[in-house]
Amino acid sequence: MAASALGRRGFEGRRIGPEASGRGRPCAVKVAGSRNPKVVTRRHALPAAAADSMLLGTVQPLDVYVTLCALIGSTAVVKTFDSLAERDLIEKNLSRKLIHTTCGPLFVLSWLFYTQSEYARLLAAVIPFVNGLRLFLIGSGAVTDAAAVKAVSREGDRTELLKGPFYYTCVLTLVTVWFWRRPAGIVALSIMCAGDGLADIVGRRLGRGNALFYNKSKSWAGSGAMLAGSFALSEILLALFASFGLLDPQDAAGAARVLLICVLCSVLESLPVNRALDDNITVPAAALVIGSQLL
Known part of the structure; x- marks a missing residue:
């Protein structure tokens, strides 16, 4: 995928550089051997894009x-x-x-x-x-x-x-x-790793006496830890990827949508259905489906 002189979009369909029109005006070009956009003029953008295209295939x-x-x-x-x-x-x-x-x-x-x-x-x-x-x-x-x-x-x-x-x-x-490097993938892995992991660690230590009314094997403490851990890690990683120029800053700013995904996945993880289905599959799968629609 070659970089475009007119506001090239990244591999995930996100705009990396600003619109550039007019001879000699700057635009952002992503070079395969680097992580951040490089500002060049329009007359230099096409040669840079051609070089980028060749590098992308290696x-x-x-x-x-x-x-x-x-x-x-x-x-x-x-x-x-x-x-x-x-x-x-x-x-x-x-x-x-x-x-x-x-x-x-x-x-x-x-x-x-x-x-x-x-x-x-x-x-x-x-x-x-x-x-x-x-x-x-x-x-x-x-x-x-x-x-x-x-x-x-x-x-x-x-x-x-x-x-x-x-x-x-x-x-x-x-x-x-x-x-x-897509928001849905980053959030899904954050929920599966930090969220599910913290749910077990905290639930075993602080879950006595506060079992969920619909699933006695899960606790409010564990589910709360999952929600907090999922949301915190998701926001940290999204902000980092945005700061590296790998995500649109708007994706890192969608805290309400990320929180909604984390809440829904925390509820899913707490359901008795996960006794039959492994939550290492159900939770990230749900996060990917929901995240693909919201993020």
């Missing part, structure tokens, strides 16, 4: 570097929690939810450092894909990793890794490919 070295760094970082975070749980320094349920709460947001932050190459999203998707493959191999018994089983499973059964944790990585992979 794998950028910066994207490969960011992918390797993010993969090493995510592996280090997971291994740290695995080690802490194996040595009984933290509860295994807490370890499982800390992995759930931290890895996703850290991964989304890595999106900020990729270029505008059309291959960037595919390289980024390698990170959750590799982690999902690791969980699949351990859960199926092809690879033995007692520390990972203890840190990620509820009851110490390796096959548990093939359910919630594996679904988590699948959602991260699919959202990266199909909702790359």
